[in-house]
Amino acid sequence: MLAVAALLAGALPASAKHHHHSAAASPTPDEAEDTSGGAPKIGPDGGPLTHAASVVVLDGKTGQVLYQKNSNEHRPAASTQKLLTGLIVAESGSLNQSVTVDVSDTWAEPVKLNIQPGQTYRRCDLLQIMLVHSVNDVARCLARDNAGSIDAFAEKMNQKAEILGMTESHFVNPNGLPIPNQYSTARDMSKVAFAAYHNSLLRSIVCQKEVYFQYSDGHVRKFENTNHVLRSYPLCNGMKTGYTDAAGHCLISSASDGSRDVISVVLGDNGYVWKDSYALLQWGLAGGSTARIGASSSR
Secondary structure (H helix, E strand, C coil), X not given: CHHHHHHHHHHCCHHHHXXXXXXXXXXXCCCCCCCCCCCCCECCCCCECCCCCEEEEEECCCCCEEEEECCCCCECCHHHHHHHHHHHHHHHCCCCCEEECXXXXXXXXXXXXXXCCCCEEEHHHHHHHHHHHCCXXXXXXXXXXXXXXXXXXXXHHHHHHHHCCXXXXXXXXXXXXXXXXXXXXXXXXXXXXXXXXXXXXXXXXXXXXXXXXXXXXXXXXXXXXCCHHHHHCCCEEXXXXXXXXXXXXXXXXXXXXCCCEEEEEEECCCCCHHHHXXXXXXXXXXXXXXXXXXXXXXX
């Protein structure tokens, strides 16, 4: 996968070559922007205490599970599943080629980039803005361009999920908006997160704190990454946020201190998603504990 990403690296937009980030969940009123809260509080299962419904912490180098909580519980993953969409698009290549927006691409709920039918953009620019600012119309555009239709792309998502060993997931759309029969688990999302973490193109995108997007009429707009952990924790280097009413606040995040790499998956964490993710990353980088793994509940 790294070899594939290396071949695609030349397609990376200029703005992606600066160290910046992205997300999709907004902070709730009762949660401060600052994620730092001292040393993580450790629960009876050996991992940090969190408010999340489901949690997984991985070793980012080996994929070993360091901690899990309700990791096999079926849940909506919201926009975190755009990591899978991005992985498929990145591995398909030809990222410098142009994509013409179709009217069906605009049939999405906010957050939207408000691209318009007939406009033309490079695939790599659309991939970058989708992962950094979590725009739903762009996810539809990339999916339709890649597979011919949203349904056909969903088939590709499920095929890729099977290859990655995501046995408890089923995907119906590329952006994670609510739809019947779409679900995943924290454990499964950790598998796509691990694959994305080892794709150098995606790594270079999700670490960006802001990007500049040029619309087809020439005007340029700055978009900030919505991942507040990325903005406030220097060791964080990505990855992807998500929020819907059904899913709650979700965040896949990663961090590295130069010797250790960790990936955290948090699903259904209302009010504390940033602080909980920070605590999990901090705990993982400190060595964590592989002796006591939190119970993985059934569906």
